Amino acid sequence: AQSVTQPDARVTVSEGASLQLRCKYSYSATPYLFWYVQYPRQGLQLLLKYYSGDPVVQGVNSFEAEFSKSNSSFHLQKASVHWSDSAVYFCALSTAGDNSKLIWGLGTSLVVNP
Amino acid sequence: EAAVTQSPRNKVAVTGGKVTLSCNQTNNHNNMYWYRQDTGHGLRLIHYSYGAGSTEKGDIPDGYKASRPSQENFSLILELATPSQTSVYFCASGDAARFDTQYFGPGTRLLVL
Numbered sequence: 184a185q186s187v188t189q190p191d192a193r194v195t196v197s198e199g200a201s202l203q204l205r206c207k208y209s210y211s212a213t214p215y216l217f218w219y220v221q222y223p224r225q226g227l228q229l230l231l232k233y234y235s236g237d238p239v240v241q242g243v244n245s246f247e248a249e250f251s252k253s254n255s256s257f258h259l260q261k262a263s264v265h266w267s268d269s270a271v272y273f274c275a276l277s278t279a280g281d282n283s284k285l286i287w288g289l290g291t292s293l294v295v296n297p
Numbered sequence: 298e299a300a301v302t303q304s305p306r307n308k309v310a311v312t313g314g315k316v317t318l319s320c321n322q323t324n325n326h327n328n329m330y331w332y333r334q335d336t337g338h339g340l341r342l343i344h345y346s347y348g349a350g351s352t353e354k355g356d357i358p359d360g361y362k363a364s365r366p367s368q369e370n371f372s373l374i375l376e377l378a379t380p381s382q383t384s385v386y387f388c389a390s391g392d393a394a395r396f397d398t399q400y401f402g403p404g405t406r407l408l409v410l
Contacts (some may be wrong), residue, residue, distance in 0.1 A: 226301075226387055226404050289339040291382070
């Protein structure tokens with residue numbers, strides 16, 4: 184069965200530090216992968232998506248993610264975080280089949296200390 | 298600007314009462330979704346739709362109905378609200394042509410007393 188795992192429920196970093204949020208997926212065919220961000224008391228916003236091609240994809244606000252088929256991973260990265268990046272980050276998988284649904288991870292809460 | 302809007306943004310209901318949550322999208326997407334979000338559970342899919350007149354059951358449909366009268370509008374109906382349905386509800390529209398990229402509304406906070 185398809186699944187998405189975000190192994191870290193909470194990550195704390197200092198402002199200016201680099202960041203990696205981990206996402207592992209389980210799916211036998213070609214995955215289509217997304218990262219969303221949710222700021223407090225708001226809806227989810229799309230950060231970036233991977234469909235095919237270059238495994239490193241750029242997103243908004245200097246975020247990027249790298250797809251690895253061999254590791255079944257799609258980790259989110261940022262070179263230097265700002266306090267305003269504090270939010271919950273969700274990884275999601277689309278199988279692009281008839282169901283047209285996304286499979287969601289449980290999210291990682293990022294706390295950036297000033 | 299294309300968007301997904303939800304109403305009401307906050308709702309207090311009584312146990313056994315009927316609650317209707319509304320969603321409107323101007324993205325012209327065929328697909329629309331209703332989720333609930335609870336601490337420790339992430340996002341859980343309640344109902345979804347492929348277009349006007351269609352509704353499909355998601356992963357947790359019990360206690361909920363959905364209605365899609367038009368391309369733009371998708372409602373979630375709680376016929377007999379229970380305290381366990383206290384949650385934050387999100388509507389999203391989805392671009393099936395772009396591998397189900399979904400765009401979310403701001404959410405509705407529902408408290409059932």
